[in-house]
Amino acid sequence: MKVITANFVTCAVKDCKTSAASFPLHFHDAELEMQEIDFQPEFIRNVIPRIDWEGLRVTANELGFPSLPDSKPEGKALEDERTLKDLHRLLLETQVMEGRLVCGNCGHQYAIKEGIANFLLPSHLV
């Protein structure tokens, strides 16, 4: 699972959607793997404005990455190739292969196995 994915998912439990604590889901016991993916500077530049930066900071921290800047890169900063490459590496090339995503509201844990996160709920939570 690419790191960017965590920025666009939340708990599948209906009642959690209204709780701010359900985003972002929290990584536990994450095992990472780097996978080379074509660098498209335009893609990163266009996607960054849509990223929930606070959420990404939490995620990056949980995965053991050095702290991201306090505020989201904008304008000129998005012309900087280094910045875009770093974000490309974090968002697209970093894969979470094993581990769990945990909801900060209900505590439900979603397993990540061989790179794929499973959001199916057990019947008692449906």
Added chain:
Amino acid sequence: MESQAEAYEQENVHEVYQNIAQHFSATRYKPWPIVHQFLQNLTSGSIGLDVGCGNGKNLMANRNVFIIGSDRSENLARIALKQHPHSAIVADILRLPHRDAEFDFAICIAVVHHLSTPERRAQAIAEILRTVKRGSDLQPGGQVLIYAWALEQKDSRRGWAKGDQQDVMVPWVRKNPTAPQESQTFHRYYHLYEEGELEGDVERAGGQVVTSGYEKDNWWVIATPKVIS
């Protein structure tokens, strides 16, 4: 009732796709024209969903947008993982793990016809509409492209037509090329949509039809959440 429908779909849809994933995927390699066009027309940097993404064949249509594909079948979602820069997860169409009103677009191609009651089909569409941006008087909302198999397909191999039974079991033959006698047949449940029915489901789900049509044995609709002013 609800859990009965769910168990039925588990047996007659989900398990079948798990079993035929490899063979199914090998027969599906490019998006249909209207799906391709819809994805091509998106603004670069748009963020969206492909609900019931199967092997991810639609993800390849545009690499300048970011799409999270989801499927009930882990075997299929795993194949879809290979479509970069996109992403794939395992999720249920009725309980999508996404926030409200977040996405610029969504597609749901050949999926809602696998839900076995009218309520669940409308719920599935409502759940997808929930995830896309709401429009206002000033700004259009996120668009959702939905495809479903048509009852009206006289010229197809199946030959169904208006007036035929709409809830059907459709065989999938998984051939073993080296040992034809070992070929296995699986049956998937389908609800065949009749003309106007998909539009009706969209309205019932709280959506608004932007445009709709028929392409190669399928009804399709582009919908958006209804503007509440």
